[in-house]
Amino acid sequence: MIRTIVLFSSAALIIINAHGDQLELGPQNSSESCLLEGLKQADPQQTLGELRESCLEIEPTLFKQRVELEKQASKNRFAIIPHRPNFVLPASLTSINQEPYIDTPVGDKLDDVEIKFQVSLKYLFMQDLIFRDLDLQFAFTTTSWWQAYNSGISAPFRETNYEPEVILNYHHSWSLLGFPVEQTTLSFNHQSNGQTGQLSRSWNRIILGFAFAPTDNVLWGFRTWYRLPENEKKTALDPSGDDNPDIQKYMGYGELGGLWSISDKHSLEFMLRNNLRSSDNRGAIQLGWSFPINDRIQGYVEYFNGYGESLIYYNHHAHRLGIGFKLTNWL
Template sequence: MKAVVLMLVIGFSITDVKGAESQLDEHADNDKCLLSALKRANSEQTVAELQKICTDKVPTLFKRRVELEKQASKNRFAIIPHKPNYVLPASVTSINQEPYMDTAVASELDDVEIKFQVSLKYLFTQDLIFKDLDVQFAFTTTSWWQAYNSEISAPFRETNYEPEVIFNYHHSWNLLGLPVEQTSLSFNHQSNGQTGQLSRSWNRIILGFTFAATDNVLWGFRTWYRLPETEKISDIDPSGDDNPDIEKYMGYGELGGLWSISDKHSLEFMFRNNLRSQNKGTIQLGWSFPINDRIQGYVEYFNGYGESLIYYNQHTQRLGIGFKLTNWL
């Protein structure tokens, strides 16, 4: 009997020790989270708000990004980054002349140009209808600039404009056993602002899911439905569908991922496929690395269809190097 009691006492003692160790580990994680949050906090944040970020469990990098965006948006004049903002001063490709054949610059385009992207959003309202459902307005512009081509007065060869209204749900939930960090539904317009034979545009409803594989690894997919447009009477008709076969090349969705190796190093990828017998695919790879405390270097490789709307049905391959002003996280 004494032996049984002794075994029970030892068992409970081991359990208590393990429980205490678990609590210590949890407190240590929370302390690390709080210290990290303090370093990133602005002058308006309270200690209670920072503690809330670190309760229950240490948040993922994605959750921290969401919280920082909400804190920044307390300033009603705040406009925050959406997609990465970057400049690639050395962007090398083999320019496909086909879309420009009947234009004055067709044979004068250089293979080396500058590619840059500006992407911003505004948090219009938080907790719409229920908690963690936000409404955002976003605008992204991506340009391919013949900056070194003085022979044709250094024109912007192509610029894509992408305004959208986004409904973001930040509450975590499980989809078929996978941890969803964010669910989004957006109304998206994308066009290149051109007329005549160079005009390209489409409107989509996009459903997206973001998953957290680990604290520093995110992946997700987006699927879209293209809103139908009327058929053009002729190529120069200003109304109607500029690119009726765009789904044959861009497909109906894409898969992406991000690995944040450290505070400054990250790897990313995007994969797209049309899932047809006449297979058309796309892959984009990116590497971000530190330059200083505010700017990251950035290398981007693209191979496939749809890098820009003018090339939605043309295969392109591009390598660019430059720097990022803001990253995904």
Template sequence: MWGRLVVALVLCSNLAEAQQVESEKRNTTKSDVNACLLVAVMNARPEQTVGELIENCGKVKTNRVKKRQALEAEAASNPFAILPHKPNFILPLTLTSIRREPYKDVAVGPKLDNLEAKFQVSLKYLAWQDFVFNDLDLLFAFTSTSWWQSYNDDISAPFRETNYEPEMLLNYRHSWSFLGLPVEQAYVSFNHQSNGQTGLLSRSWNRIIGGLVFAQTDNVTWGFRTWYRIPEDEKLDPSSPEGDDNPYIERYLGYGELGGLWNISDKHTLEFTLRNNLRSDNRGAVELGWSFPINGKLQGYLEYFNGYGESLIYFDQHTQRIGLGFKLTNWL
């Protein structure tokens, strides 16, 4: 008798747990659809009907990549819409050990502080949806990352380094399988990156980048990208504006990187980026991030970097940095 009672209680407990999980899934899906509808209504074209908006948003799945794709597609129907690309953040406080080698011929080099601010602005524009064939989109994007000596009044608080990264992307958003892994996005981009400097401080390169994004589960997203550097002519003189500013950058930044995102909950996210040059003189980099809630929209952000290539000026310099601040938009 007691054995049967225990079995019955366990079965009831399992059934209740299963019902709770199913209820949470339904609530999550409903929340996703409502979020999509809100964006869709605000950005609807005059000829669109309510039924069309509901039908489009009804296709939203709990997969976070799909959810962002649906929200972006609806928002992009507004011709004035510019969307987030990479994360947008500001770290008012970052602590590093400034490497002064690149600044040895610059007057302010010895006066640079180890305490500075870092921020990133990253935007994209969906220029052509279903370009050539269904689910292939043409986008233009721009990312600017700055390191600012904001507390260094002795040298008038200059921007020490800014990296500019315009790119053109072809993004294929149809789900498919690669070696048994669930691919949610595949993309190729033409990417230019430079620091806008001249002379001995000038750094730049052009790449063709290809990548895959995998949604392993609803809360775990990861991907990798690889690149081919477009060759440049060798500089005839180190101070010349023409020619390759950093001919050996691949020896430090390698030919690709791996990244991942773990949504612990809707409010806490862990992320990582790993890079390695895959050479005997091993040089790599790791970047770790933690996003946490502050209020309904604003997130706190803690970032740690260790390795080569945090910025173009340091492509061949090993640096460490830890920073604390705010994240305005996340990856997902």
């Protein structure tokens, strides 16, 4: 039967049962958390060895491993951790639509080859906010399209999208219509391109998201959003008011994503978005492949086809193929 002595030290938790078996736990992983929870609820006749064996059968999903790593890193109150993937695509080829830039300094001189990169970070502000496994996070993502090879117009940043978020993240597993939900998020999301006048684009959303992990190496994600309304512009160049009142006709009301982690370094991902209109149907698809280069950096190939790759092109169809490096991945 389980009769335990529990000893705490600065670096470990030591459990000794009646048979003299000793188990030392360092920073908790999922199996160790299972063991500690099991000690509270175990049958009196169950041995520590039996309990440990049952917990070792529970293999944490890749998503749970990511959550655990984030929590370990966030024990340092100065830690800022990755949010979405961080990547650089030095070779990014598209067919630039010059229309939004007419009557601007760059005019029709934009190149089809540019650099695309993304920096995405978050800060775990508070754990177990109201109840266990509910965290409050702040995140910031910036994605840029840089005309780095276009010396004729002084290599400007053609477009940069800024996306700050406040996120309530509930990462306790539960079931939705029989599907295993690994994470539930509710966030306030602002996205803009930091421009003024005819190039200005922005919107504010409340986003509800679910992450499903049907198997250990496959993750599905679904997000749906409600756009917060804005006042209409009085004139086209009015600095206040809605810059893009028809954005949901192109961006829709949600998106579906998936990630297949083939191995430690190989993964395939997709994003699918559609406005679900029978007439004037609009949508987008993005595909990604990550592959190993060395222990720290992955190669990354990304393909996009549709509307809304960037805010300036929310209502323009674009297709892009890029290859480069991914510094951090989804998992």
